[in-house]
Amino acid sequence: MPKSFTLTLTCAQRPGIVHAVSSFLLQQNCDIAEHQQFDDTQNGTFFLRTSFVPVDDMDVQKLTNRFQATASEFGMNFEFS
Numbered sequence: 001m002p003k004s005f006t007l008t009l010t011c012a013q014r015p016g017i018v019h020a021v022s023s024f025l026l027q028q029n030c031d032i033a034e035h036q037q038f039d040d041t042q043n044g045t046f047f048l049r050t051s052f053v054p055v056d057d058m059d060v061q062k063l064t065n066r067f068q069a070t071a072s073e074f075g076m077n078f079e080f081s
Contacts, residue, residue: 003053003054004052004053005030005052005054005060006049006080006081007021007049007052007063007078008048008078008079008081009021009048009071009076009077010045010046010077011045011046011075011076011077012045012075013039013040013044013046014046017046020074021048021050024070025050028063028066029055029056030053030054030055030058031053031055033052033053034049034051035049035050035051036048060081
C-alpha cells in the first residue's frame, strides 16, 4: 500500500492558495486523495487540510524543504505528517 501524507496549513486568506498547493503537489508527482479548506472571514484566516499519495519515494523532511518557498510566499504556517 502506498504511503500517504497530510498537509495542514493556515495563513491569511488571499487568492491563489489552493492553486499554489495543488501545483506544488503536482510538481512533486503526488495524487491528492482528499482536500478540505475553510475561510474564517471574521478573522481573514484560511485553513487547509490535504491528504495525498506521492508516486515517488518521499518523506516529511523532503516535502517540508521543498515547500518552504511556497509557504514563505503566502506566509503559511504548515506541517506535513
